[in-house]
Amino acid sequence: MQKLNGVVAAGHQETALAGLAMFPLGGNAFDAAVASMLAACVAEPGLTSLGGGGFLLAHTHTNQNILFDFFTQTPSIKQSKSQVDFYPVDVNFGGSVQEFHIGLGSMAVPGVAAGVFKVHQTLGKLPLKVVAEPAINLARNGLEINTFQAYTFNPILSSILLSSPEGREIYAPQGSILQAGERIVMKNLANTLEYLVQQGFEEFYQGEIARQLVADCQQGGGYLTEEDLRRYRVIExxxxxxxxxxxxxxxxxxxxxxxxxxxxxxxxxxxxxxxxxxxxxxxxxxxxxxxxxxxxxxxxxxxxxxxxxxxxxxxxxxxxxxxxxxxxxxxxxxxxxxxxHISVVDSEGNAASVTTSNGEGSGYMIPGTGIMINNMLGEEDLNPHGFHEWRENVRLSSMxxxxxxxxxxxxxxxxxxxxxxxxxxxxxxxxxxxxxxxxxxxxxxxxxxxxxxxxxxxxxxxxxxxxxxxxxxxxxxxxxxxxxxxxxxxxxxxxxxxxxxxxxxxxxxxxxxxxxxx
CATH class of the missing domain: 3.60.20 (Glutamine Phosphoribosylpyrophosphate, subunit 1, domain 1)
Incomplete structure (x- = not known):
């Protein structure tokens, strides 16, 4: 059997191909994992996003083991429930119906953007521009929707994906939600990724993107503040x-x-x-x-x-x-x-196990960015004591x-x-x-x-x-x-x-x- 330089297992072929492309360029498992994480935001947009949260468990060829925690954080200030944009939707899996809550008030501080940068900075070998290139090309040129992605779009997440003007532009460009075999294009996300690579991912938390997100929360009933975003950190x-x-x-x-x-x-x-x-x-x-x-x-x-x-x-x-x-x-x-989930192993003995999620998505997309923010404050599994009962400024627990x-x-x-x-x-x-x-x-x-x-x-x-x-x-x-x-x-x-x-x-x-x- 031919010895491989690396293997990537992921939820979509384009997600895996983005990671695989790093090995011939001299990249390691962590470059591949970051490339796949970014590509998944395009190829699996119903499941993950730069506005979500996650974890990467790294094993290096020197037997170092690190868990990068870039899951979502609760906001630092609560508001009256009557002022919060927070409402239920039913998600039908076919054999089971589960209720989730969405809206601006369902959004926790996102961590995937910070996690991508931290993992790459700590363990990657290739320039970030190279690692992000497959995702940028995929978002700009589009990809054909497979049967499973079409199923996540409709019936599961259709009411969420189509709840904003930019969401409708991406997922229903001709008026009806995209079906298997049709192409999805995310040009705004391509531009955003290029901008973040050039300016640094801290712009997501301290730049114009952050200011737009906070302004919409303050006007529309969300919890997030400039301080929440500015002090977010990945934890090792x-x-x-x-x-x-x-x-x-x-x-x-x-x-x-x-x-x-x-x-x-x-x-x-x-x-x-x-x-x-x-x-x-x-x-x-x-x-x-x-x-x-x-x-x-x-x-x-x-x-x-x-x-x-x-x-x-x-x-x-x-x-x-x-x-x-x-x-x-x-x-x-x-x-x-x-x-x-993405699993990566390279021939040097490095490995990355990375799980990311956007929940079901809050329904809110930061205007002009192609990024939907998570609804982790609306996930019953993550809020066992009831909605709005979370402790301020702590990592949410995750499965x-x-x-x-x-x-x-x-x-x-x-x-x-x-x-x-x-x-x-x-x-x-x-x-x-x-x-x-x-x-x-x-x-x-x-x-x-x-x-x-x-x-x-x-x-x-x-x-x-x-x-x-x-x-x-x-x-x-x-x-x-x-x-x-x-x-x-x-x-x-x-x-x-x-x-x-x-x-x-x-x-x-x-x-x-x-x-x-x-």
Whole structure:
């Protein structure tokens, strides 16, 4: 097998191609990740944006591990709810309807623009102009919309994408929303990217773009202020490290919740001989439902309130804290989630796992820029205590969990997922499929999944129907069988490295994911 210089797995072919183009130019995995992040804002505009937030987990060839936190920040000042532009919309996934809130009052301080610049400045090799060029060309010349992107546009996000004049100009230039096979062009975004590359990405936070955003918030009912934007910073964190089946799992630490909740799930699974259970059997599905249910139970017991405390993860993952949940799970076994992800590995041993999101988008686009701002203050998953109850000037907690698997010091896998509240259960199942059942990366990612939440157990097609017919859950949750694979169950894109140095990637078929190597 030919040795590759690098592999990129992403949610769209153009996203992956932008990253792949960096390797022949002498770029590394981090140049590729930044190029892909920028291209995703064009190729996957329903999922990510410079106005959103995210995380990049970096592993360097010198075995340095850094989690770049550029997720969204809560505003510093609250207003009366009656003065805030904040209203609900329903998002229909086909088998499930979820309510989100949008408007100027749903916008948190964005971080992707700062994250792009920080990661490139810290770990990149190529000039930023070179790294941004594929995204700029893509935005200016346009690209053909694929079936999955058309699905995210309509029916899922149509009411949001078309809620502003610039949104209608981009997504419905002829009066009706773009369909698969038609071309989307984002010339204003191309111009904005060129401007930011020339002037510096700090212009997004302190220049005319920032002033326009703040002025519209002040006039229309948003929270964001000049101070909120000016003092935003990317935070470098130590990844959360979890041992599982002799491997080391590195993932997103607090104050984000997703990584720690994955850790909770893995700690629960570690007490079970999962390999002895047939994949998709009644016992396997029951065990997954119980692990997800128990993880949610732990979360409700002060978890979210303590995410900003030091050593919080160590306490919640300690054997003493988990013992009653482990015992309940073992007794049970013996009785019978708009987000996108990019994974990159290069031949030097550098790796990047990056998850970004714009939520569903607030509906507001900064005039003349092509940039829609996030609606993270309107995401129920990110506001467990209720809307408008957030603490001022803190990082919002996120389910995003860019993840690495290490075998000793050797990088073995880079994965992550989109999917809102389903991110943690998607990644948990892929890790278990790979390490417990010995599946290949492609099989681990694309086997059917389940998700338990709020006494509802959603099951993708592909499991044995006889096993499902015999499935009885301890909590009498409703069992819902889906008719087709769906983005509701996440979108895991990953890259694996073998001991001989070969690199293999895979994209999640649920979101038309791709993997390309060079």
């Amino acid at each position: 964190r130590q990844p959360l490290r979890i041992g599982y089946r002799g491997k080391q799992i590195l993932t997103n630490p607090p104050p984000s919740s997703g990584g720690t909740l994955i850790g909770l799930g893995l700690e629960l699974l570690s007490g079970i001989e999962v390999a002895n259970l047939e994949f998709g059997s009644c016992r396997h599905l029951r065990m997954l439902a119980d692990v997800m249910r128990l993880t949610n139970t732990v979360r409700k017991q002060g978890f979210d309130d303590r995410l900003h405390e030091q050593n919080m993860a160590a306490e919640f993952l300690s054997p003493e804290h988990l013992q009653p949940y482990l015992q309940e799970l073992q007794e049970t076994v013996n009785k019978w989630g708009s987000t996108t 995003m969990a860019p993840t690495l698997i290490l075998d000793g010091d050797r990088l073995e896998m880079v994965i992550g997922s989109g999917g809102s509240n389903r991110i943690r259960t998607a990644i948990l199942q892929v890790i278990s499929n790979y390490l417990d059942f010995g599946m290949s990366l492609a099989a681990a990612v694309n086997r059917p999944r389940v998700h338990w939440e709020n006494y509802r157990f959603d099951i993708e097609p592909g499991f044995n129907q006889t096993e499902i017919n015999h499935l009885q859950l301890a909590d009498h949750s409703e069992i819902v069988q889906w008719g087709e694979r769906n983005m509701f169950f996440g979108g895991v894109n990953g890259v694996a490295t073998n001991a001989d140095g070969t690199i293999l990637g895979t994209g999640d078929i649920r979101r038309s994911g791709v993997s390309l190597g060079i």
